[in-house]
Amino acid sequence: MRWICVFCGSSKGANVQYESVARRxxxxxxxxxTGMVYGAGNVGLMGILADAVLHAGGKVIGVIPRALxxxxxxxxxxxxxxxxxxxxxxxxxxxxxxxxFIALPGGFGTADELFEILTWAQLGIHAKPIGLxxxxxxxDPLLDWIRHATAEQxxxxxxxxxxxxxxxxxxxxxxxxxxxxxHPVTKWADRDDR
Numbered sequence: 001m002r003w004i005c006v007f008c009g010s011s012k013g014a015n016v017q018y019e020s021v022a023r024r025x026x027x028x029x030x031x032x033x034t035g036m037v038y039g040a041g042n043v044g045l046m047g048i049l050a051d052a053v054l055h056a057g058g059k060v061i062g063v064i065p066r067a068l069x070x071x072x073x074x075x076x077x078x079x080x081x082x083x084x085x086x087x088x089x090x091x092x093x094x095x096x097x098x099x100x101f102i103a104l105p106g107g108f109g110t111a112d113e114l115f116e117i118l119t120w121a122q123l124g125i126h127a128k129p130i131g132l133x134x135x136x137x138x139x140d141p142l143l144d145w146i147r148h149a150t151a152e153q154x155x156x157x158x159x160x161x162x163x164x165x166x167x168x169x170x171x172x173x174x175x176x177x178x179x180x181x182x183h184p185v186t187k188w189a190d191r192d193d194r
Contacts, residue, residue: 009106026052
């Protein structure tokens with residue numbers, strides 16, 4: 001994996017553990033000679049992570065819509081900064097430039113990016129590994145919902161397997177390196193479900 005896209009908050013969050021894990025992930029990416037792609041912000045976990053990669057000598061590609069350049073304080077020290085017109089272009093370019101994806105704690109934007117990339121994998125649009133860095137159990141409620149949706153037959157079990165989950169950054173990177181996407185499902189619903 002030459003480039004990993006990281007989705008994370010433009011806030012630091014309430015738990016200082018989020019910051020330390022973001023820094024550690026940045027250091028590990030550089031140790032593994034892996035560049036980072038992200039939303040180009042200079043604030044919150046986004047800024048902490050980007051700074052950690054850059055400080056360790058790594059490469060960072062940032063992608064941000066023009067309307068958010070000032071609001072999210074676009075990072076000016078990146079290896080590459082791409083300013084696009086829409087959020088859709090942002091997510092598409094980030095996905096195109098990446099070999100894998102990781103979500104750290106964040107809010108609506110992080111959830112939006114994670115679920116879009118999961119949906120694309122579910123539909124067979126890409127076969128790149130996806131991971132959740134479940135810092136301090138942050139994603140436990142989300143994982144409970146996914147399990148519930150799977151039990152209620154809205155998500156197929158093999159699609160739940162698209163998501164690699166770990167509480168340690170090194171373990172998650174190892175899991176992404178080993179990940180093999182499940183065989184694609186060719187039919188979504190039985191004809192009787194109509």
